Amino acid sequence: MIKVYVLPCGSTTVDETIPFSNLSKNPLAFTGLFRGRDKKIKVPVRAYLIEHQKGLILVDTGWDDAIRTNPKKYEGFMNFFASPGYLPKGDGIVDCLKSLGYKMSDIDYCILTHMDIDHAGGIREAANAKHIMTSESELREAKKPNPRYLRRLWKEIDIETFPDSEVDLFSDGSVVLIPMHGHSAGMTAVKISGKDKFVIIAGDAGYGKESWRDLVLPGVEYDRKQTLKSLEKLRSFAIDEKCEAILMTHDSKCDKKYFEL
Numbered sequence: 001m002i003k004v005y006v007l008p009c010g011s012t013t014v015d016e017t018i019p020f021s022n023l024s025k026n027p028l029a030f031t032g033l034f035r036g037r038d039k040k041i042k043v044p045v046r047a048y049l050i051e052h053q054k055g056l057i058l059v060d061t062g063w064d065d066a067i068r069t070n071p072k073k074y075e076g077f078m079n080f081f082a083s084p085g086y087l088p089k090g091d092g093i094v095d096c097l098k099s100l101g102y103k104m105s106d107i108d109y110c111i112l113t114h115m116d117i118d119h120a121g122g123i124r125e126a127a128n129a130k131h132i133m134t135s136e137s138e139l140r141e142a143k144k145p146n147p148r149y150l151r152r153l154w155k156e157i158d159i160e161t162f163p164d165s166e167v168d169l170f171s172d173g174s175v176v177l178i179p180m181h182g183h184s185a186g187m188t189a190v191k192i193s194g195k196d197k198f199v200i201i202a203g204d205a206g207y208g209k210e211s212w213r214d215l216v217l218p219g220v221e222y223d224r225k226q227t228l229k230s231l232e233k234l235r236s237f238a239i240d241e242k243c244e245a246i247l248m249t250h251d252s253k254c255d256k257k258y259f260e261l
Helices: 071-075 077-082 093-099 136-142 209-214 224-238
Strands: 003-015 040-052 055-059 109-111 132-135 160-162 175-179 188-193 198-203 243-248 258-260
Touching: 003 093, 040 093, 040 188, 071 077, 132 136, 136 160, 198 224, 209 224, 209 243, 224 243
Parallel strands: 055 109, 109 132, 132 160, 198 243
Antiparallel strands: 003 040, 003 258, 040 055, 175 188, 188 198
8 A cells, every 4th residue: 555645844925826827917926026915825835755665755845944943044035025934843844754753764765846945945854865856857947047946955965867758766657757847847746556546746736726627827937838738737637537636735725634545
């Protein structure tokens, strides 16, 4: 049996158009500039642990504990202004793993869906994982000057890459890395399959059921056409009768703590 645990990693406060861009015609609304408090929403931040007979897989890292003491310094001015994060005591990958009886050195693979700060911000806490990985195009883009990527967070950390194509991690179809490019250059989803059902960890390919059902674009896109293609791909997975769940990092309506496959 494969178990997929949903790990609470705090929250972030964003403009309402970050998850659903159709809520405003203002093309800069997602930045939060000149937007009132009534336009701000708090969304969860999550990571995921896959308990598999062939290894432990952590998907994303959420925030680093450093955000609790000095969030402005940790996030940097632009990120803190646009989406300040919050990590309460007891949340976060270290505490969550401990509660499940694991430590970071037990992790065989840490897969980063992409390298935005709320997904890769805890990468130093994951440094003892056996492999830390993201897609080739994501790491290539993350090395360029870009305010959405805080390169100092993964300085001197060995990040491996996988191809920008489907990757069968254990060569048995049980864990497959699937390109979901668009929100970022190399956004990746993870499909975890049991005998007769599967779940998709979609990262920020979507923010809620409305995303794939109605093809609602998020407020931040790297490539609009690729984003739409990825949402269509998610919809095709979601309507499959074997689909147990589409897990999106910031979906406020997800309340399950784990899935058994």
